[in-house]
Amino acid sequence: xxxxxxxxxxxxxxxxxxxxxxxxxxxxxxxxxxxxxxxxxxxxxxxxxxxxxxxxxxxxxxxxxxxxxxxxxxxxxxxxxxxxxxxxxxxxxxxxxxxxxxxxxxxxxxxxxxxxxxxxxxxxxxxxxxxxxxxxxxxxxxxxxxxxxxxxxxxxxxxxxxxxxxxxxxxxxxxxxxxxxxxxxxxxxxxxxxxxxxxxxxxxxxxxxxxxxxxxxxxxxxxxxxxxxxxxxxxxxxxxxxxxxxxxxxxxxxxxxxxxxxxxxxxxxxxxxxxxxxxxxxxxxxxxxxxxxxxxxxxxxxxxxxxxxxxxxxxxxxxxxxxxxxxxxxxxxxxxxxxxxxxxxxxxxxxxxxxxxxxxxxxxxxxxxxxxxxxxxxxxxxxxxxxxx
Amino acid sequence: xxxxxxxxxxxxxxxxxxxxxxxxxxxxxxxxxxxxxxxxxxxxxxxxxxxxxxxxxxxxxxxxxxxxxxxxxxxxxxxxxxxxxxxxxxxxxxxxxxxxxxxxxxxxxxxxxxxxxxxxxxxxxxxxxxxxxxxxxxxxxxxxxxxxxxxxxxxxxxxxxxxxxxxxxxxxxxxxxxxxxxxxxxxxxxxxxxxxxxxxxxxxxxxxxxxxxxxxxxxxxxxxxxxxxxxxxxxxxxxxxxxxxxxxxxxxxxxxxxxxxxxxxxxxxxxxxxxxxxxxxxxxxxxxxxxxxxxxxxxxxxxxxxxxxxxxxxxxxxxxxxxxxxxxxxxxxxxxxxxxxxxxxxxxxxxxxxxxxxxxxxxxxxxxxxxxxxxxxxxxxxxxxxxxx
Numbered sequence: 001x002x003x004x005x006x007x008x009x010x011x012x013x014x015x016x017x018x019x020x021x022x023x024x025x026x027x028x029x030x031x032x033x034x035x036x037x038x039x040x041x042x043x044x045x046x047x048x049x050x051x052x053x054x055x056x057x058x059x060x061x062x063x064x065x066x067x068x069x070x071x072x073x074x075x076x077x078x079x080x081x082x083x084x085x086x087x088x089x090x091x092x093x094x095x096x097x098x099x100x101x102x103x104x105x106x107x108x109x110x111x112x113x114x115x116x117x118x119x120x121x122x123x124x125x126x127x128x129x130x131x132x133x134x135x136x137x138x139x140x141x142x143x144x145x146x147x148x149x150x151x152x153x154x155x156x157x158x159x160x161x162x163x164x165x166x167x168x169x170x171x172x173x174x175x176x177x178x179x180x181x182x183x184x185x186x187x188x189x190x191x192x193x194x195x196x197x198x199x200x201x202x203x204x205x206x207x208x209x210x211x212x213x214x215x216x217x218x219x220x221x222x223x224x225x226x227x228x229x230x231x232x233x234x235x236x237x238x239x240x241x242x243x244x245x246x247x248x249x250x251x252x253x254x255x256x257x258x259x260x261x262x263x264x265x266x267x268x269x270x271x272x273x274x275x276x277x278x279x280x281x282x283x284x285x286x287x288x289x290x291x292x293x294x295x296x297x298x299x300x301x302x303x304x305x306x307x308x309x310x311x312x313x314x315x316x317x318x319x320x321x322x323x324x325x326x327x328x329x330x331x332x333x334x335x336x337x338x339x340x341x342x343x344x345x346x347x348x349x350x351x352x353x354x355x356x357x358x359x360x361x362x363x364x365x366x367x368x369x370x371x372x373x374x375x376x377x378x379x380x381x382x383x384x385x386x387x388x389x
Numbered sequence: 390x391x392x393x394x395x396x397x398x399x400x401x402x403x404x405x406x407x408x409x410x411x412x413x414x415x416x417x418x419x420x421x422x423x424x425x426x427x428x429x430x431x432x433x434x435x436x437x438x439x440x441x442x443x444x445x446x447x448x449x450x451x452x453x454x455x456x457x458x459x460x461x462x463x464x465x466x467x468x469x470x471x472x473x474x475x476x477x478x479x480x481x482x483x484x485x486x487x488x489x490x491x492x493x494x495x496x497x498x499x500x501x502x503x504x505x506x507x508x509x510x511x512x513x514x515x516x517x518x519x520x521x522x523x524x525x526x527x528x529x530x531x532x533x534x535x536x537x538x539x540x541x542x543x544x545x546x547x548x549x550x551x552x553x554x555x556x557x558x559x560x561x562x563x564x565x566x567x568x569x570x571x572x573x574x575x576x577x578x579x580x581x582x583x584x585x586x587x588x589x590x591x592x593x594x595x596x597x598x599x600x601x602x603x604x605x606x607x608x609x610x611x612x613x614x615x616x617x618x619x620x621x622x623x624x625x626x627x628x629x630x631x632x633x634x635x636x637x638x639x640x641x642x643x644x645x646x647x648x649x650x651x652x653x654x655x656x657x658x659x660x661x662x663x664x665x666x667x668x669x670x671x672x673x674x675x676x677x678x679x680x681x682x683x684x685x686x687x688x689x690x691x692x693x694x695x696x697x698x699x700x701x702x703x704x705x706x707x708x709x710x711x712x713x714x715x716x717x718x719x720x721x722x723x724x725x726x727x728x729x730x731x732x733x734x735x736x737x738x739x740x741x742x743x744x745x746x747x748x749x750x751x752x753x754x755x756x757x758x759x760x761x762x763x764x765x766x767x768x769x770x771x772x773x774x775x776x777x778x
Contacts, residue, residue, distance in 0.1 A: 170723065171680070174680065
């Protein structure tokens with residue numbers, strides 16, 4: 001069974017609780033009393049705000065523009081806090097997310113995805129480009145033509161950022177092709193403004209993350225040169241991600257697009273990309289059955305947590321304990337109790353910390369927002385949760 | 390790389406397409422033309438209706454009542470078709486699902502889950518029990534008392550069904566304790582009506598599924614005797630699930646609660662619980678990037694499909710091909726192309742068949758409903774998608 005890295009005695013040494021005694025999530029739950037129907041996604045606003053401020057401070061200190069990815073929270077209220085702290089705009093993962101945030105007044109949106117405009121997406125992108133300063137990702141000449149066709153008579157309303165691959169072997173052109181794509185965009189009247197990439201091949205160790213960030217750096221330099229070769233200046237040189245952001249070098253990079261930093265999670269903690277005290281979201285779960293030795297059943301399954309994990313890592317842990325979810329069904333979480341671990345009684349509400357926070361948020365209609373003392377409770381809708389395309 | 394079991398030449402021998410030439414999903418997509426923004430969940434209504442009718446026919450033929458689990462579709466329109474075909478009522482997995490279907494006029498609902506009534510759930514359950522014939526699962530004396538407290542002066546409006554474990558080691562009391570729980574319910578004025586279980590330990594081979602069904606049968610017999618021992622007649626003896634339903638023995642079992650049969654998926658096909666021609670739902674996905682050899686990127690990641698799969702099985706396959714999703718990010722699906730497989734061009738829309746259909750439906754706001762000829766297109770809301778608790 002996996003050790004729960006949230007436990008103070010966990011071997012990672014990163015699990016010391018923020019205060020003495022009960023974990024802050026347990027204190028927040030105690031403060032909320034009987035008012036929470038589980039499963040519920042609960043955000044500690046003070047911890048979240050500190051995350052927002054810390055990342056903004058890092059960006060400002062290093063001369064980088066921060067453009068947070070809203071995929072993690074999909075929540076207008078949180079996006080507003082990121083902008084208020086100094087973010088230059090937002091990053092979205094699909095057209096629907098961009099529409100929701102545009103309708104809420106966000107006026108600078110980068111769709112960091114190689115959008116293929118077909119069906120109603122043509123008209124939707126054209127409309128978005130009228131509403132806000134819209135940038136979209138593009139990694140092929142074919143997509144350049146499709147976007148230019150979609151923009152009909154107004155191609156210069158749409159800025160494009162060329163996506164390049166820096167080793168993740170996902171989307172993105174080889175860096176040396178960036179110029180060719182930018183030139184095609186310019187020839188069709190679109191406005192090429194720069195390049196972006198995502199160093200998703202970092203692996204789990206800090207030196208591996210640094211190596212991925214180095215790959216990112218080299219690929220971006222090469223892509224900027226490729227743009228210069230066709231006479232396009234890269235105003236935007238945009239980099240990911242929460243786990244690699246600490247290695248961002250502003251001699252090349254102009255902008256960072258982390259998303260998960262706002263909440264953090266066990267996966268980022270395992271990567272060393274956050275500390276335990278930065279985790280700002282947990283799922284309140286109730287013990288609903290307790291017949292099996294060394295296990296209780298929680299009312300959090302894949303429909304709340306997604307199936308993010310593995311037999312080795314487990315599927316999430318209970319804060320302040322060594323208990324780990326060893327298996328999930330759709331409505332059931334199998335919480336393994338290591339020898340000596342306290343066995344929570346049926347009806348007990350426990351704080352489950354997810355491995356990967358993004359799919360969790362997507363599952364809920366609203367976030368219950370309190371603070372580490374459990375003294376306030378607001379409800380913020382997950383505004384863009386349904387907008388998949 | 391995993392072989393795609395949907396391919397006609399797949400080693401499983403189950404992959405023959407329903408008609409000559411293109412797969413029926415590809416024909417449906419061609420019929421829909423340019424009108425689909427991807428990713429989209431597309432249902433072939435004719436295939437789905439045949440699944441509904443087939444399961445109802447099986448139940449009727451074997452003298453079993455069919456109470457479909459709505460967790461799979463969460464869609465009022467589909468629930469109505471199941472009732473119209475002869476289902477006695479529906480099964481729900483949480484209070485929110487039950488509320489949505491009750492509000493839509495469904496009047497016989499079994500919450501097949503060990504509900505713990507706390508917070509507003511007390512009032513919500515009481516209200517539901519006034520609206521519909523409500524049955525809830527219970528697997529402990531503690532929950533009996535909590536439910537009786539929640540029902541205040543009206544405990545006899547609530548029927549309870551004792552959950553027993555038949556080997557899945559999930560929720561459910563040992564069968565020999567069923568009587569004790571039923572007696573506690575009766576003593577508190579609740580109405581114990583029977584027992585239920587879920588044979589989730591079946592494994593992947595037909596003989597293993599049969600063995601799990603045999604365990605289920607033995608456990609239910611034991612639980613019925615336990616109820617009889619305290620003078621409670623088990624009117625309801627309720628069994629799962631799509632993969633084990635074929636082994637249901639009506640000499641003991643009165644009711645079956647399959648859910649996934651309505652759409653089917655690759656996992657059920659691998660289990661031998663459905664044929665390829667029974668799969669009624671796919672996700673339309675667009676090729677958005679094609680720079681990596683032997684791979685293209687689709688716009689379907691975990692936010693559309695969930696992370697249901699493994700490196701061995703993959704995360705879904707393209708119908709009519711041997712191509713399998715080998716990896717998912719949130720908005721990106723990595724579609725591996727085996728040697729000799731046709732490489733779909735950027736902008737092509739392809740039909741992705743999920744491993745596990747339930748989490749997919751949950752991700753979408755609506756189902757696009759057509760038929761195998763692509764001649765009709767309706768939109769059905771996924772009514773209960775947001776109701777997690």
